[in-house]
Amino acid sequence: MRLDQLAVDQRIIAAVTRVDSVGHAPEPFPILSLADFLSEVVAPTSLPTARFSSVPELFGVPALDLQRLSGLSRTDVQLLLSAAAATCRPHPAVSAVNYGGLASNLRLSVGCPVLDQLLRGGLPVGGVTELSGESAAGKTQLALQLCLSVQLPVQYRGLGSGAVYVCTEGSFPVTRLYQLISEQPRLRTDVPESVVTSLRFSDQIYVEHAADLDSLQACLSRRVPLLLARGLVRLVVLDSVAALFRSQFQADDWLERNRQILRLGAKLQQLTSDFNSVVLVINQVTDVFDSSNRTGPVMPQVVPALGLSWSNQVLIRLMMRRLQRSVHRGHQRSAVRQLVVEFAPHLSRGGQEAAVWREGVRGLVTVSHGQDET
């Protein structure tokens, strides 16, 4: 918003948009010139002088500095900030009892009721969900499954919209996607077949490629927000995040690497929050080499890549492990996986075993002992 659109006196606005303006009629100070006064009384700062071009910038400096730089009186500055705050604030505080109707209560089903139970409904809207694990653990399988379940109507725990899949390494597994699409009715037995077959799943999955950080930022800043804004997608999958950082930075470049991680995290949080979408980030794991800083009750052998600065930006951390055992079902055979909740504000730590079949990832419900059935 432009400054001159604020509902305050023009005099006040003039004081903060022009460097040499001092508000009302500038009278020469008896002893010191204006410049001398500023340098004597006000500690030299590295902030730019009072030239603001947009409303949010007014909050970029402390109020006291704003007063000194603009020469406005305290009351005038308060008036200005109040008018600015009213426009910068997204919306007034909402009583939590009315939160139920909001998007923050929506959950995106993973496609299997057993796994959904672990997640108390599915992935939430409004925070970044991370899924990490070793290679061939089944992360991409689950992500593809989500790209299909998001397209189902809200009453079947989807979001009635499409998905954008951002690949950073390798090519998009299109063959597997088509296999999953053809087997959808077999997976989603909880949904009427007519609903499943009426959806043209492949039409609503948008695939983007980003080979490095710059192109990823460009993609997340232009193409993805466009798809979200038009309501074409409500799920954003980033597969995967670690690869981009590993190749691009040297060991001593960690400051810049951290900055980029923060920037990416901010961008993803903005996408999930502004558009009420689900953001799923797939991450790789690295071996633990620093056993002093614990982030859980048991010392793990592998941790998600990218360290603490990335973890701080994740709302829900899930891990997928590949176990040694396998299960049979008819002619099919699958290694047993385990989907684990590492942390989430609304979930208890826990795991659920699962298998990857032709129709997708399904939680395993143990039947007494011995062979597992889905």
Added chain:
Amino acid sequence: MQRSLLSLPLNFSLRNKLFNAGFRVIADLQRLTDSELIHEAGVSQQDVLELLQAVRGEGGDAWSSSTSLELLQKEGESRSIVSFCSQLDEALSGGVPVGKITEVCGTPGVGKTQLCLQVAVDVQIPPCFGGLGGHVIFVDTEGGFLLQRIEDIAAAVVRHCSLLVEDDEQREGILTFTVETILSNIYVVRCNDYIEVLAQLHLLPDFLLEHPRTCLLVIDSVACPFRHIEVVSQRTQLLQSLGLQLTNLAIRYNLAVLVTNHMTTRLQGSQSQLVPALGELWGHAPTIRLLLQWLNSQRVAIVVKSPDHMEAIVQYQITSDGLRDVDESV
């Protein structure tokens, strides 16, 4: 009182007029009445008001001061919000204090948001059950305020209180203490960047006028939006002024301010250490700093900074009901 008028945040023409009329220090103004000042310095009534505001604003109540005995008595009356982990409450002599800033730091998943949600429910416990019966304003910057969880915690607290009902007052109190009323008294605002947080805080006094029973402000987390400011000097200055603003809010409106912070790695030579984020200067703002971490497969809370308490290490756990003591029987 010998403070120069030059140092006050006044506009230039007012300062000029006062100077020309011969006023140099605050003490010069004390002996005059409003009308005398208007006459002598040629200022307007509005200017006098501003002058008074500036003087009071800068030096607190410049013309009155409390003795330390009075302050001690006031301290004794100050209230705290329980956390349902009795060991933690004991370490803090009651719980999260009203009128001060408490900061909770920790790595992801250790329980910072859980503590915030727990305290947001506990502050609402009616006075007949020993609580404050206050309302909450919850600034959520990470999306951690999930209805499912707050409902769990609220239901558990209501259950706990209903088991304690002994007299008529409590019987009546429990009727209005339900999950729905608890939720209705928590006002949530989702902020996506530091500008929205600052704007929200700026408008907080108006909110507090409309909701006078508010006595808890939670910001979860304060690290998230401010760490995204890339220019370090700007970040430091904004954090400093944020600290002052929060302290002001805590004291003036008698709020308990509870903020969460991330941890970051600090390299010292070849050693790396986990320290609270946002830097040293921000560290001065909170009165009490709690550090949550894992210690041998157990969650612990460490009171690392508090003027009134010794450094203490306390065990806690997170159950489906919320924050609790570690069961000794288990």
